Amino acid sequence: xxxxxxxxxxxxxxxxxxxxxxxxxxxxxxxxxxxxxxxxxxxxxxxxxxxxxxxxxxxxxxxxxxxxxxxxxxxxxxxxxxxxxxxxxxxxxxxxxxxxxxxxxxxxxxxxxxxxxxxxxxxxxxxxxxxxxxxxxxxxxxxxxxxxxxxxxxxxxxxxxxxxxxxxxxxxxxxxxxxxxxxxxxxxxxxxxxxxxxxxxxxxxxxxxxxxxxxxxxxxxxxxxxxxxxxxxxxxxxxxxxxxxxxxxxxxxxxxxxxxxxxxxxxxxxxxxxxxxxxxxxxxxxxxxxxxxxxxxxxxxxxxxxxxxxxxxxxxxxxxxxxxxxxxxxxxxxxxxxxxxxxxxxxxxxxxxxxxxxxxxxxxxxxxxxxxxxxxxxxxxxxxxxxxxxxxxxxxxxxxxxxxxxxxxxxxxxxxxxxxxxxxxxxxxxxx
Amino acid sequence: xxxxxxxxxxxxxxxxxxxxxxxxxxxxxxxxxxxxxxxxxxxxxxxxxxxxxxxxxxxxxxxxxxxxxxxxxxxxxxxxxxxxxxxxxxxxxxx
Numbered sequence: 011x012x013x014x015x016x017x018x019x020x021x022x023x024x025x026x027x028x029x030x031x032x033x034x035x036x037x038x039x040x041x042x043x044x045x046x047x048x049x050x051x052x053x054x055x056x057x058x059x060x061x062x063x064x065x066x067x068x069x070x071x072x073x074x075x076x077x078x079x080x081x082x083x084x085x086x087x088x089x090x091x092x093x094x095x096x097x098x099x100x101x102x103x104x105x106x107x108x109x110x111x112x113x114x115x116x117x118x119x120x121x122x123x124x125x126x127x128x129x130x131x132x133x134x135x136x137x138x139x140x141x142x143x144x145x146x147x148x149x150x151x152x153x154x155x156x157x158x159x160x161x162x163x164x165x166x167x168x169x170x171x172x173x174x175x176x177x178x179x180x181x182x183x184x185x186x187x188x189x190x191x192x193x194x195x196x197x198x199x200x201x202x203x204x205x206x207x208x209x210x211x212x213x214x215x216x217x218x219x220x221x222x223x224x225x226x227x228x229x230x231x232x233x234x235x236x237x238x239x240x241x242x243x244x245x246x247x248x249x250x251x252x253x254x255x256x257x258x259x260x261x262x263x264x265x266x267x268x269x270x271x272x273x274x275x276x277x278x279x280x281x282x283x284x285x286x287x288x289x290x291x292x293x294x295x296x297x298x299x300x301x302x303x304x305x306x307x308x309x310x311x312x313x314x315x316x317x318x319x320x321x322x323x324x325x326x327x328x329x330x331x332x333x334x335x336x337x338x339x340x341x342x343x344x345x346x347x348x349x350x351x352x353x354x355x356x357x358x359x360x361x362x363x364x365x366x367x368x369x370x371x372x373x374x375x376x377x378x379x380x381x382x383x384x385x386x387x388x389x390x391x392x393x394x395x396x397x398x399x400x401x402x403x404x405x406x407x408x409x410x411x412x413x414x415x416x417x418x419x420x421x422x423x424x425x426x427x428x429x430x431x432x433x434x435x436x437x438x439x440x441x442x
Numbered sequence: 443x444x445x446x447x448x449x450x451x452x453x454x455x456x457x458x459x460x461x462x463x464x465x466x467x468x469x470x471x472x473x474x475x476x477x478x479x480x481x482x483x484x485x486x487x488x489x490x491x492x493x494x495x496x497x498x499x500x501x502x503x504x505x506x507x508x509x510x511x512x513x514x515x516x517x518x519x520x521x522x523x524x525x526x527x528x529x530x531x532x533x534x535x536x537x
Contacts, residue, residue: 026536044463053537055483066491099450106447157454197513248452432513
């Protein structure tokens with residue numbers, strides 16, 4: 011909506027009540043605080059035509075007032091959170107008592123609900139010693155508020171998350187990665203979907219920092235996994251401004267929004283590791299950002315390739331409520347080493363696996379609700395041509411959009427992570 | 443009494459200066475109104491009803507363009523076209 015206002019033509023946004031805060035906050039963050047917003051009842055998707063006619067009549071009246079009566083435009087009030095302007099972070103005085111400090115964090119909406127470490131100038135300085143980049147260098151602008159993620163602000167949030175100082179370069183690269191336009195962080199951060207950001211580490215730094223790639227690598231118990239994922243979350247919230255219930259419109263969210271990070275188990279991977287597949291050298295250290303809507307366990311003791319791929323593909327296809335059906339997307343699999351071994355033993359490359367899964371996981375358009383079918387027709391017409399109820403819908407625009415890593419310990423479990431149509435691709439950045 | 447310490451503010455305001463507010467329209471009569479349909483269910487019907495009212499009350503003409511998905515921006519070409527042809531552009535957010 012702000013794109014229209016930027017083009018210097020009178021513009022107005024219609025927001026359903028549940029999205030009004032997002033609309034106002036984002037307009038302000040992007041320099042258009044006075045963008046008029048007409049509010050309609052939420053959800054309007056369930057209204058019948060008669061109700062819509064009444065809503066339309068009132069909305070037209072509102073538009074006439076908002077646009078044509080100068081000075082009558084609804085001004086956007088103060089944010090409930092206090093944000094810091096300027097390139098260098100301000101220092102503030104807070105209680106040194108642990109409980110008082112954490113209470114203040116929650117009052118200011120600076121925390122994630124867990125106790126946090128006080129980002130004292132001394133701790134931040136120690137963190138900054140692990141990069142040659144200037145503290146005031148802007149690494150990225152983080153949607154949806156497009157706050158400037160300076161090196162210093164990234165370090166401050168890393169301290170709060172409990173990251174060790176040597177973790178900083180990972181979060182600098184991750185901040186760059188999430189800001190890549192193909193990742194569409196704007197969509198991930200402000201949607202009602204439960205999307206979050208999953209960090210995958212590859213290369214020597216994963217071993218050096220002790221990032222878990224083995225048993226329970228997506229679970230609890232490892233300092234680096236826990237605090238790196240949490241550090242990125244605090245960056246997304248504090249710098250990006252995605253506060254729950256405000257610009258973060260997630261209906262339920264998911265536990266992965268607290269922290270979501272692991273390394274690829276390169277030793278157990280029978281193929282080339284992810285970063286090499288994506289064009290980096292084996293000796294490079296990288297972080298890849300992936301936007302999963304959740305995780306789903308695929309437990310199968312299948313030992314035959316066809317059997318194994320069929321089970322995986324069935325699981326991938328069946329979360330029909332996931333909105334990849336509307337727009338395609340980039341789903342991911344975290345293969346167990348045992349499953350990867352079976353596939354490799356029969357001579358399949360990662361590319362072969364993706365191709366087979368892509369063909370086997372097509373979803374019949376007959377399975378979609380009427381409204382979802384209509385959305386899919388609109389969202390994927392350019393990709394698939396005319397879609398009928400007889401169409402079989404691929405899970406992603408192309409087989410190579412399916413992401414694969416090998417991680418975890420012994421066991422017959424592969425994790426499926428549905429992707430959403432709002433992200434074109436995962437993004438990988440070199441850690442320096 | 444609890445002692446105090448210094449900490450560093452972890453937040454950032456958006457880096458954008460506030461833009462000037464466009465001049466108010468001199469009314470809707472005879473105007474061309476561009477709608478960007480966010481492709482959520484019923485938004486197309488809401489726009490259709492509004493377009494009818496705009497025409498009957500204000501003799502205003504409507505142009506509607508539909509996004510592929512709600513969570514991605516409309517294409518630059520759509521904006522360029524609407525800005526060229528319309529006196530007012532209306533977008534939508536929500537369900």
